[in-house]
Amino acid sequence: MSERRLPVEVVYATAEQQWLLALDVAPGTTLREAVRLSGIAGQVPGLDVEACPLGIFGKVVSDAEQQAVSEGDRIELYRPLLVDPKEVRKQRAAKVARVFKKAKR
Numbered sequence: 001m002s003e004r005r006l007p008v009e010v011v012y013a014t015a016e017q018q019w020l021l022a023l024d025v026a027p028g029t030t031l032r033e034a035v036r037l038s039g040i041a042g043q044v045p046g047l048d049v050e051a052c053p054l055g056i057f058g059k060v061v062s063d064a065e066q067q068a069v070s071e072g073d074r075i076e077l078y079r080p081l082l083v084d085p086k087e088v089r090k091q092r093a094a095k096v097a098r099v100f101k102k103a104k105r
Helices: 031-038 085-104
Strands: 006-013 018-025 054-056 059-061 074-077
Touching: 006 031, 018 031, 031 054, 031 074
Parallel strands: 006 074
Antiparallel strands: 006 018, 054 059, 054 074
């Protein structure tokens, strides 16, 4: 009798391209191990799969080296933020304030 395998997906996206790799892993495989087994590091130049934050269905997982995969998990590799979202909102609000101030004159 063969060992039961769990189907999972490993996904990564850049502005130019997306990768979605489906694979079956053994029960007890951690999220980080599943990413390594997917072979995505060989397909995406410069991707450091050991340092990337991981998530499942849009929720960041803090203990990817410990957490075991579940059947049907979509394991996502996240890119680092280029700009702090709070700073972008501040800049946008300041720009709108300047426009309204100019319009009142």
